[in-house]
Amino acid sequence: MTNNQIMFFIFSAVIVIFSILTVTSRRILRAATFLLFVLVSTAGLYFMLRFNFLAAIQLTLYAGGIVVLIIFSILLTSQVGAKLELPGLSKKIYALIAAAAGAALCIWTILQYNFPRTSIESGRTSIDDIGKALTSTGKYGYALPFEVISILLLAAMIGSIVIAKKRKD
Amino acid sequence: MFEGVPLNWFLITATLMFFIGIYGFLVRKNLITMLMSLELILNSVNINFVAFNKLLYPQHLEGMFFTVFIIAVAAAEASVAIAIIINIYRRLVNIDVENMNEMKN
């Protein structure tokens, strides 16, 4: 086993195990923490694949931003110590069947497919390239999506404020 | 093949994560835990994109940028979802998804 393989197995195992814990843990704050682990080891995968920029985003935006947001809202809406109610058994079984069938189908189909093998080994993606791509307006340039996402974030912000702000009365 | 790690391993990990997320979405009663499941789902898709990009099509950065934008969208989605959840909490003092069935049939 190469180092890469070992690293992959560790990350992968953390991802899968903590994902399961996230969706089964009965203490909501713990679930959020498990989610954080999952997100961090995903960042680890990105590092491994030498997408450092992406891994940084993953850590700051996802792990840093969203999880913190989630934890805030947990604190706002739940009693921290309380255990979550268990879902009904039939609901669990149905959900398990759906998810397992889906996973089996997808994995089976993926394994059936012969992905082309490329041997091009590209090195680290430099921040420079990313910056260029992000502002380029040509093909493989991402200026337009960048603008659109800014509208989206703005709209989401306005929307969140409208919904969440307290009524004056 | 990325230095000994086949593509399929990435894909299988991602797929498992995806359907674990789906399972969580289907059974968790608390809206915030459902939101966490959603994050799992989106995250797994990101792994797919990134792995494809690096292992199969490294000439361009399409998969990576897709991932970047998915993360941004996820943030927006999460903020709106949380705003709505807080609003619900103010109305019902409870964020159990099973209570939300005033409209049916």
Place this chain on the structure above:
Amino acid sequence: MLIMRHELLLVTITVILLLVEIFLPHDKKHKIILPAILLMGLVTIAGFIPGPTGILFGGMYGTSSLILLMKNILNIGVFIIFVQSVSWLKLEEQKEKISEFFILLLSTLIGMDYMISSGDFLMFYLGLELATIPLATLAAFERYKEKSAEAGVKLIFTSALSSGILLYGLSMIYGTTGTVYFPEVSAAYTAAPLQILAFIFFFAGMAFKISLVPFHLWAADVYEGAPINVTSYLSVISKGAAAFIFMIILYTVFNKIALMWRDVIYVIAILTMTLGNLFAMRQRNIKRFLAFSSIAQAGFILLGIIGQSQLGMTTVVYFVLIYIFSNLGAFGVAAIISNKTGKESIDDYDGFYRTNPLLSLTMMLALFSLAGIPPVAGFFGKFFLFASAAKQGMYILVFIAVLNTIISLYYYLLVIKAMFLNRSDQPIGYFKSDGYTKFGLAMCVAGIIIIGLASPVYEFILKLSYGLY
């Protein structure tokens, strides 16, 4: 930059509204209504000025004259919704968030425009999300109402799930073709199992937006709970835009597996029409009723998509155009009643004709148009849809569709009967509508009557759609 003028204009007026909102004193928020409507009107008109078409950003963005027309159609719809929502916005509860309503609506419209114009899956996805996420906040806009909050939850969670599934599909499309640009994807696409899986997941995400069975379950609840003007936006504009891009992507990206998606749509169309109708029959709440009826209508749109030809393309655009006017007419009347009296049950409509003849006539026209009775426009929309499916030899599908129009006629008549024929001891009282409302409804009525009878509209769309298919 003229190529992108629809989006740019919309962004501009969004920014203007944002600035105005910031500088407007707190007690004069309602002053923004008229400028907003005027600006939107200007943008709508400006959209019709002929301009260049083409491709921008290395293929990420592209327009053709048909796409411009689609955007114009959406603009018209949004304009009508602006006008129709005035009386609702003036209610005490909404007073302080008027401009937010406009801004959020406009940003979703921008999203739709980008979505329709997208030349790769990234732009498509961003447009889709931009067209969805602010909508969830709009659905929860009446935040003091439990139903509205519930609608917001249902919309944001199901849409997030559906975009998750759609993204999984997209990732597989990327993985198997190595690109997300439409032309390259199309070139590299084969019918490998994984690609079919990817397509189905993508399809599920789109079907969610168009509310096709079995991905439609969110729709009725959200439509019922959301403020009625938002509901009409969701069921008309949002659905229309999704149908447009769905058609474009099917025709240009998945053209190689047309034989397969035709069968998928065949099944889904039948399910959608039938289930939508069966559910609509038993509804007593007018919003819910119209929600299911619009689910059924979505099934009819598929008939045009399945037509897979220039004819099919034309009919889809034509049908959506008519559908916008008809459905907005129906929703408009329902909105007036709901805003003035708070009544949303069909039983409350008993004897409505006695007290408000003009409104009930408008409603009748709109419902007849939805039911597809000549000579109102809805009939022509349906007829061309049937014709385009029939031309592909799908007579059984057409037969089922026509049967479904009869079922739908049954329940549309229920409403008409309530308004015109039932007696009521306490009918909804007479009320006078303000100028905005009248104007909005008048536009709908004019659309319903004129589009059907004036053949140039259809011929115009037919001419535009030459290039695309």
Place this chain on the structure above:
Amino acid sequence: MINFGYTVWIVLIPLFLFILIGFFGHKFKPIVSGIIGTSGLFASMAISYFTAYQYFFVLPKVGETFVKVIGFETTWLRFTEKLVIHLGVLLDPISVMMLIVITTVSFMVHLYSIGYMEGEKGYMRFFSFLSLFSFSMLGLVVATNIFQMYIFWELVGVSSYLLIGFYYTKDTAVAASKKAFIVTRFADLGFLIGILLLSFNTGTFDFITLTDPKGAAIAQGSGIMFLGLSTMTWSMIFIFMGGAGKSAMFPLHIWLPDAMEGPTPVSALIHAATMVVAGVYLVARLFPIFHFSAPVALDVVMYVGAFSSIFAAVIACTQFDIKRVLAYSTMSQIGMMMFALGVSGYGEEAGLGFMASMFHLFTHAFFKALLFLGAGAIIHAVHSNYMNEMGGLRKHLPITHITFLIACLAIAGIPPLAGFFSKDEILAASHQKAMWIFILGLIISGLTAFYMFRLYFSIFWGKDQHYHHTPHEAPKVMTIPLMLLSLGAIFAGLLPFSSFVTSDGKPFASHIDMAIAIPAVLVGVIGALTAMVFYRKETNIPEKISGFLGGFYRAAFRKFYIDEIYLFITRKIIFNYVSRPIAWFDRHIVDGSMNGISYVTNEVSGRIKGLQSGQLQTYAWVFVTGAVALALTFIYLWTN
């Protein structure tokens, strides 16, 4: 060539009337809207007569044939490059004839309604709907292409929906109008599919191209086969389905009796003379296609027509509501028109059935409208629809009595009234085709005479009932149309119809064959006399007669118990064991199946409501499962 452009006004005038009365009617007194409507229709009628005069007498014939003339046309929709839809006015013998029928009856009904609807709420609404109906019906008959016809066809449906449901305060009226609308819409679905099949098969909507016997459309006859029949045959069967719905052919007739809930003038207009014959007109319009490329479909027309005719005639004998009797009678007569088309060939003498059918349509319009309007006058006078609550009315309503008698004689086929001639031609045409259908026709004629005179004697003779107030004759504005129409019922048959309307436009001379006329008249007389024996009872006339003949007559009658036996056989056996069951079958099985369908749909709709549980996670589950199931199906099961 004569310019027939002005004919478009025949259609447009009622449209303007509709707009005028509908939108501005509330500005004037109710009576004014009636007068405007009536005079407008009069103008339309006058133009129609002028058109007929010009078409039949002034326009030169080409090779002794009446040609089809496009009076007016405008391009309306360019559907595809080849399929173009026009709007226009097509003049040929049958459309000109229909123009006359419709405008005449419509005018009479307008005039009559001025009196009949007096004091009703929504007087002006009634007239605006009447104008709308006239507009749609006229637009239908002058259609130059099948698509235009379909549009107006549906418009006819809408306006009749509005008219039948006019008494919206009556629940039954509302239910009836809805039923009529939905059943005919169901039939129209066949029509629409037929149109789509036909137009994609032939590449045209145009009637002139479609029905040209030497044209390409007809040559397409042996198109693709489907389930053993050619596409052409299927399309014609589907189109006939639409016709059967509007014309109340079995089993799509269930709406007609219920539709009698509408105001009586409406029944006279819609259910006697115009809308219900639209189906016959449709078949006649496409007759060359039926004949040349879809003979099987033509057989279907024949069988459906014949069965509906006898079926309705039997039921009519059992009804007590006078309007229902008339409704079933209409169905029966239209059935005759249908099977007359069904037995017809193409060309001069061979096309006798076609001519007879159109002829009967023409005469029937007059006497059936007369019957309905008469029934209206009766109902107006006694405030009841039931003949067993009437009797002896001849003293109170002299004009109605005479005109009603004329109409009964006409429909019973007693010479020299109108019905005799047209019915005789139908019987002659059936005789050419097959013996069984001729005999069937005779039986129907006998039954017709029987139930009509049953109606007549029950109303005007018999015991004088005690009415709440003495019935009195209707006002002039109502009796004048009755008198005018009875002129039509008497003289319409004398027209040399075959020199105007034939299957191929070429006139021929028809004659009356005594071998057919004599039995026809005979069964009519027998039917009428039987009715007289039963229903003219308890008047002084039998006593006078018996007194005149002395005790022997009475004794003989009593002694041989002829009367009793007769009564036993007819009333007890035939009535109870034949007619009653058929009527029951009609009401419960045929009608019931329609209700059953709606019941089942409702049930299903109720059962599946659980799917929409309101639970977000259930929705998500269905979503995921749906996607996975679709993927599974289309990856591993789908093969193409």
